[in-house]
Amino acid sequence: MQNEKKSQLQQALADRVMEWITGGWVQQAIYVAAKLGIADLLADGPKNVGELAEATETHAPSLHRILRALCGIGLFREEGEQRFALGPLGSYLQSGANSLRGMAIMMGEKWHRDAWSNIMYTVKTGKSAFQDVHGMGVFAYLERHPDAGEQFNQAMSDMSNRMASALVRAYDFSPYDKVIDVGGGHGRLMTAILNAYPGLKGAIYDVPAVIEGTRRHIAEAGLADRCACIGGSFFESVPAGGDLYMMKNIIHDWNDEEAVAIFRNCRRAIREDGKLLVIEMVVPANNQPHPSMLIDLEMMIMATGKERTEAEFRTLFRKAGFELQRIIPTSAAVSMLEAVPV
Ligand SMILES: C[S@@+](CC[C@H](N)C(=O)[O-])C[C@H]1O[C@@H](n2cnc3c(N)ncnc32)[C@H](O)[C@@H]1O
Numbered sequence: 042m043q044n045e046k047k048s049q050l051q052q053a054l055a056d057r058v059m060e061w062i063t064g065g066w067v068q069q070a071i072y073v074a075a076k077l078g079i080a081d082l083l084a085d086g087p088k089n090v091g092e093l094a095e096a097t098e099t100h101a102p103s104l105h106r107i108l109r110a111l112c113g114i115g116l117f118r119e120e121g122e123q124r125f126a127l128g129p130l131g132s133y134l135q136s137g138a139n140s141l142r143g144m145a146i147m148m149g150e151k152w153h154r155d156a157w158s159n160i161m162y163t164v165k166t167g168k169s170a171f172q173d174v175h176g177m178g179v180f181a182y183l184e185r186h187p188d189a190g191e192q193f194n195q196a197m198s199d200m201s202n203r204m205a206s207a208l209v210r211a212y213d214f215s216p217y218d219k220v221i222d223v224g225g226g227h228g229r230l231m232t233a234i235l236n237a238y239p240g241l242k243g244a245i246y247d248v249p250a251v252i253e254g255t256r257r258h259i260a261e262a263g264l265a266d267r268c269a270c271i272g273g274s275f276f277e278s279v280p281a282g283g284d285l286y287m288m289k290n291i292i293h294d295w296n297d298e299e300a301v302a303i304f305r306n307c308r309r310a311i312r313e314d315g316k317l318l319v320i321e322m323v324v325p326a327n328n329q330p331h332p333s334m335l336i337d338l339e340m341m342i343m344a345t346g347k348e349r350t351e352a353e354f355r356t357l358f359r360k361a362g363f364e365l366q367r368i369i370p371t372s373a374a375v376s377m378l379e380a381v382p383v
Pocket residue numbers: 180197198201223224225226227246247248251273274275276288289290291294
């Protein structure tokens with residue numbers, strides 16, 4: 042009896058490890074469903090595979106096998122033969138407010154996966170796998186490949202949409218007149234902040250290729266008169282005139298030298314009574330399991346950056362003329378690190 046229990050446990054453990062080993066299969070199947078917009082097609086109710094294949098111009102028997110596999114993880118549900126409905130988790134693949142569809146698409150795209158397939162290069166050399174595969178850094182690549190750029194911006198917007206309300210709840214923006222979001226992408230976080238604080242003004246700063254889309258989104262949100270959209274590079278300068286400089290998921294893209302250069306440009310722009318708010322994951326000092334440790338690999342492979350501990354952030358701030366004042370936890374996985382000029 043004891044032996045039987047032991048072997049059942051061993052089997053369960055091996056199954057678990059096998060799930061991780063074959064995780065790439067799951068990711069690619071999710072990518073196909075997300076890219077084809079299957080969850081949106083099922084918004085009005087169940088459909089036959091034939092209808093879905095026709096609408097997505099795909100091979101029905103192959104699409105059937107993809108959807109059947111994804112029923113196993115709750116994304117879809119097979120209702121009768123060859124007829125599929127959204128499963129309990131299916132709404133996350135629908136476009137819209139709570140979506141992870143953009144993230145699923147970007148993570149599954151060949152340009153992204155090619156870098157991950159080159160992970161061993163990074164581990165052997167300490168250099169970016171993305172740079173090695175594509176011959177340029179990720180942000181130069183996104184600028185030169187507008188489709189990939191759009192996928193990246195959509196993925197970032199998905200993540201920002203999801204955490205914006207947690208961030209707005211966690212931090213009091215009321216003492217400020219003008220918030221500048223440095224590397225603010227398409228402006229989802231800024232939109233949430235300006236909607237919550239009607240007296241506040243904002244500016245979003247990002248590279249010119251991205252800022253065109255930002256301008257469009259800010260206008261659609263009815264915020265064009267309260268939020269400037271400014272194109273430029275934070276390695277050259279950062280716009281002056283804000284009393285709060287905010288950066289979400291920027292510093293983790295860059296190595297220490299680059300991060301300090303960005304902070305120094307913020308230091309030059311910021312008022313003496315201004316504040317710098319860095320929104321990032323903080324790696325726990327005692328190595329307890331935390332999502333930052335896997336995202337850290339994404340930064341290592343795709344860019345030159347890393348996720349950092351509190352001590353590492355403190356050092357970067359100090360080198361650039363800031364002092365970390367407090368770390369505000371949020372109900373999302375990120376924290377808000379507030380620093381002041383010294
Ligand atoms: C990881 S995304 C984060 C976007 C946004 N803050 C968010 O959290 O959704 C990094 C952003 O930095 C921007 N970026 C990269 N290099 C830049 C540079 N040299 N100057 C200004 N922005 C830059 C990218 O275009 C992108 O929007």
